[in-house]
Amino acid sequence: MLTEYHYKEQYTIRFTLKFEHKKYGLTGQIFQKEFIIEHHSEEKGHKGPHLQLHIHGPAPEEKVGEIWITLQLKNEKEYIGCIKGFLHTLKTVINKCEPGLEEEILNIKEIETLITERQLLLTKIFESLNTKGIEYQPSNKNKIHLTPKNITKILEKDITLIPFFKE
Secondary structure, X not given: OOOEEEOOOOEEEOEEEEXXXXXXXXXXXXXXXXXXXXXXXXHHOOOOOEEEEEEEOOOHHHOOEEXXXXXXXXXXXXXXXXXXXXXXXXXXXXXXXXXXXXXXXXXXXXXXXXXXXXXXXXXXXXXXXXXXXXXXXXXXXXXXXOOOOOHHHXXXXXXXXXXXXXX
16 A cells, blocks of 8 residues: 545545553553554655554653654565564564453454564564664654664563564
């Protein structure tokens, strides 16, 4: 699917698939995680198909920040494959957020058939990691490009990110 914006024709095609998890702390503050695969116009900042991973917590040590992973795709078939791979990856991510929730919101039997697509997504993420196609913005700091050398500290900060970077 290609994103299309035709302002004169008054229509927009945009793709977004998102899982958002919120946990409320004792003080009522929200710890929020968002996992998104999408494709939208350049006006939104990141063009082309990409993943966005946002981890926001009430305490400074809980704020991982935001990650944008640009996917270098050759064709629409790869894009559809990455979307399916994202769904497969969500199974593990959701379980890490709240064990058992994935059983309630996903058709696990169907999701398990998408293992090949998950491998495609991981391959594309690894390519982006090696070609500076992943931007990371820690809380209240400037964006940097992630590489295989500097990703480890971020993955240690929040385990829900691990399924996007490791098998």
